[in-house]
Amino acid sequence: MSACAQPQWVDGREYWPEHWGLRRSQIQELLTKLRQDDHWKRSNTVYTLVQDFVIPWTRGTGRGYALTLNSASPLEVNLMISHSWAENAEDFLEALLRSTRADDVLFVCALSLYQAADEHGPSIADQIGSSAPESPFRRVLEHIRRKGGDGGMLWRWRTVVSWVPSACLLLAACLYLLPLLLWTCVPGFRQCAHVIKFREDWVWGDYPHPWARLAPALAMLCATLAVLTFAALWWMQPYAGRMLIVPNRECDIYTRLWCTYEVFTALRLGVHVEVANTLATAGFGGCEEARCSCEGDARRIRDEIADEGHTFPEIDRVVRLLLRRRFWSVTRTCVANVIVTTVVDLCLTLGTPWPQRGSMQMAMLLSSAFALMVAYLLAIWNQGVVSVRSAFTASLGLILFGAIGRVIIDFFSEDFWCCEVLQLAGVTILVTSVGAGAPKTCHPVVEVLLAAVAMWTLDRGLLATLWSFYWRWRHGLPLSFAPVLHDLNDLKHLAPNTFRTCHWRGHPYPCLVVLGAELGQCVLPAGLVVTQAAAWGVRRPRRV
Structure with missing residues (x-):
């Protein structure tokens, strides 16, 4: 092994790891290129990506994939990526796309280091150097710290300011x-x-x-x-310099000593550390059991941690606290969604007496929280990979739960709106799970609108018709399909009630507010589910 780390060379000029970066758009191009390759399999790991694709593409150049693409103008890194090579490659690249900005420049060791190990360029050992502080990861983190220090308070408080x-x-x-x-x-x-x-x-x-x-x-x-x-x-x-941890579904990130060391070093240097937008868990192991593929690297890292007076239990506490922030972020999102949905539903209770309105507020809040908890647990239990069958079962459960509640409440002649909220939540999950099975995807705005229309039709059409049948049977009225057939021929009943009942000429502003709340009953749940599923990578299982 060389005494000192070595750079990569482009036209006689040396470039160090802080210039071995890739743009977010180039990550997207790589993912598209892989999916169009006949030899690519969706089950491939990052190991396979490097061995079967990156090495053949870069062999003989002496440069990593990143510097090969950007040899004309090497990019300065502002985002350090920490991940495991044993994870699914497509999941990893998709997580990067979800968790980065358009102007970010990423350092990904699999794509930044020269992996071919031939006479045309430095070996992996040459690029890492003989000590952990010389490693590309440490150089990139120190570079981010220096650039961030030049940015002053705005960089240090960037998370709060944002x-x-x-x-x-x-x-x-x-x-x-x-x-x-x-x-x-x-x-x-x-x-x-x-x-x-x-x-x-x-x-x-x-x-x-x-x-x-x-x-x-x-x-x-x-x-x-x-x-x-x-x-x-x-x-x-x-300046948006930071480090990004990418957990995965295949292996415990704690088992990789380099990941633990990178997080530890970033926090010690004062570099912002974020967790990628994924519901995959980071594992439950301990840093002391973590290993490296090279025993020499493991020995150097452990010695450095010991020399600085730190212990592995101390590092475990710091890393676990960091990874818990991701779940706090999810919790904040869920609470915001519950409040928004509840407020929109409450806007439709205008004119209701205050005592009854108070019970409605509590019922809607609790039912919205319960429905969202079901959807969240469904996603987190499967680490973001939710099958259509499980989503379909959960949606039918919510719809039936709400319907049974309405039947029971009808005997007491009370209007308890939580049942309608549960039914609407079930319809939301049902529509989005069916939409996830479509062979082609469309623009997110179009997807939200289509989901909202489907939810409105099911909630105002099918469920309302079934409830009408039950109500007529409950009160001893003759059951007839004539009203149903009339409604099918006349689609006016599917239009918002505000169009028919509100006095638009005399009071356009209040009518517009109520109309927005009525439309928001379906548009907001559809938008929240679609956007959050996309942001956190919730999807169907892939077919290998």
């Missing part, structure tokens, strides 16, 4: 909806519109409390701040 626009938007929405939820009136700048007939007629009047009239103005101020902070962040382009 949340400011979202927090302002959330606060604006809460302020706007406050009069709507507390006093069932649609807010205006001076007065609010009170409903005098269930979602049909309105009258403008004073707010119940003088301070309440500040809510719309403050909501607009927060929305303006959100736009301004987003524009400022976009214009300033703060």
Whole structure:
């Protein structure tokens, strides 16, 4: 092994690991290229990717895949990737695409190091060097730390700053909806519109409390701040140097000592560490049992950790705390989805007496949380790989659970809206699971709209018809298909009720708010499920 690490060369110039980077678009091109190759299998691991594809493509060049693509203009790395080679290659590349930005430049050891091990370039041992601090991973992390230090406080607090626009938007929405939820009136700048007939007629009047009239103005101020902070962040382009951990479904990431060492080094240097958008677990092992393919590397890493006065249990605590942040992120997303869905449903209860409205609020909140918990547990139990059969079973369970609840409640002559929420959640999972089985994919916006239309048709058409049959049977009325056939010929009953009942000429603004809430009943759940499934990599099992 060489005493010192060696660079890669392009036209007589040396380039060190901090310039062995790939753009996000090049990762996408690589994934497309592999899928179009007749010799590629979807079950291939990163080991297979390197041995059967990367090495033949780069043999004789003396440069890694990244520098081979960018030899004319090597790219400066700002994102260090830590992962295991035993994972599925397609899952790994897809996780990178979900978790990175368009302007990120990635260091991926499988694609950045020269892997051919021939006389035309440095060997793996030559590139790693004789000590862990000389390794490409350490050089990249120190480079990110130096560049981030030049960025000052904006880089160190980048995670907090990035949340400011979202927090302002959330606060604006809460302020706007406050009069709507507390006093069932649609807010205006001076007065609010009170409903005098269930979602049909309105009258403008004073707010119940003088301070309440500040809510719309403050909501607009927060929305303006959100736009301004987003524009400022976009214009300033703060340095986004960080490290990304990519867990996988095939092996425990703790079993790879290099991964543990990279996380430990990044945290010690003060480099931001993130976990990729995936529901795959990181494993439950310990760093002390981790191994390297090269025993010499393992010995050097363990010696360095011991020399700096750290212990493996200490590293275990730090790494596990970091990996738990990913689940806190999922939890925040779930809570936000529950609140949004509940608020939209509550907007449709305008005009309901306050005591009954309070029970509706609690019922909708709990039922939305329960339905979302079912969907989340279904995804996390299978590490993001959900079969259509399991999703179909869960959706039918929610629909039947809601239907049985409605039957029981009908005997007590009470309107308990949680059953409708459960049925709508079941329809949402049913539609998205069926859509996942389509042979072709479409644009996410089109996918959301198609899912929303299907949910609206099932919820307002099929389930409403079945409930009508039950209600007629329950009250001793004759069962007839004539009303059903009439509804099938006249599709007006599928249109939002607001179009038919609300006085649009006299009160267009309140009617528009109620219409948005009515449409949001299907559009928002469809959008939340589709976008979150795409963001976290929830998918069907692949056919090998």
